[in-house]
C-alpha cells in the first residue's frame with residue numbers, strides 16, 4: 198500500500214501588505230527587501246481571522262479538488278506555529294468547523310518544516326491502513342508573532358494556509374520521506390516566550406540570527422534532497438520540480454545550485470507570499486498544480502527547514 202495526494206488547496210487573506218507600505222512605517226525600502234530576500238509583498242490576516250479559519254478555507258479548496266466530502270475525512274494533521282489557542286489543537290477546531298468529526302485530529306509543531314513533518318506522518322498512517330482520507334494542512338498567522346518595529350524580521354513573513362488530501366494508492370505517490378531535527382540550534386530562530394500563571398514569560402515575538410539561519414538552511418535543504426535522491430537511487434536531474442520552503446529567494450537559489458538543478462525547475466511563491474512558515478510548501482504546491490506546471494508522472498521534491506532546527510523531505514511522483 199502507498200499513498201498519494203488527490204487534491205490540493207490554498208488560501209491567502211484579503212489584505213496585501215507591500216514592501217513600499219512597510220517602508221512608510223519602518224526604516225526599510227522595497228529595494229532592500231527585494232534584493233536581500235526576493236519578497237515583494239505578503240498577506241495579512243484580518244483581526245477576526247484565526248489560523249483555523251485560514252486552514253478551513255484551504256481545506257475546503259483541497260477537499261473539493263479531491264472530490265472528498267468532509268464527513269469522509271478520517272485524519273487531520275495540521276502543522277502550525279501559531280495555533281488559535283494553547284489547546285484544544287487547531288486541528289480539532291478545524292475538524293469542528295469542517296463538520297468532519299470522529300477521526301483523529303492533532304497538530305504538529307515543527308515550525309517551517311511542519312508541513313513536511315505532517316505529510317510524512319500522514320503517509321505512514323495511510324500506508325498502514327489507519328487512515329483513508331487524510332487532510333494535511335499547514336496554516337499560519339505569523340503577523341501576530343512579529344515585532345513590527347524590528348525591521349530585521351518583520352519584512353520576512355506573511356500569513357496563509359495550504360492543504361492536501363492524501364489517499365491510499367497502489368503505486369507511489371509518495372516515494373520517500375526523511376525527517377530530521379537538531380535542538381542544539383534552537384536559539385537561532387525562536388519565539389522564546391510562554392504563558393504561566395496568567396502572565397507572558399519571555400518574549401512573544403520572533404527572534405532570529407539571520408546569518409546563522411541562512412547558512413543552516415542552505416546546507417540542510419540540499420542535503421535532505423540529496424538524501425531522498427540516494428534513497429530512491431536517482432540523480433538530481435530526476436527532480437522535475439523542487440518546492441523548497443519559501444523563506445528567502447537567495448536560500449532557494451543556493452539550494453538549486455548545490456543540487457545542480459536549473460532555476461526553471463523550482464516553484465517559487467516567495468515574492469508574493471513571503472515566508473508563510475508551515476503553509477509555504479503546500480501553498481506553492483497548490484499553485485503549481487493548478488497552473489498546470491506539475492503534470493502526471495512528474496517527480497516533485499518538497500524540502501522543508503525551520504526552527505528547532507528541523508528539516509525534512511517528501512519526494513513524490515505526481516499521479
Ligand code: ACO
Pocket residue numbers: 224225226229230233234309348349350352353386405407408410411414442444445448472474502503504
Ligand atoms: N531594511 C533595511 N535595512 C535592514 C533591514 C531592513 N528590513 N533589516 C536589516 N537591515 C540592515 C541591518 O540593520 C544591517 O545594518 P548595519 O550594517 O548598519 O548594522 C544591514 O541591513 C545588513 O544586515 P544583515 O543582517 O547583514 O543583512 P543580510 O544581507 O545578511 O540580510 C537577512 C539579512 C535578509 C535577514 C538574511 O540574513 C537572511 O535572509 N537570513 C535568512 C533568514 C530567513 O530567511 N529567515 C526566515 C525564517 S527561517 C526559516 O524559515 C527556515
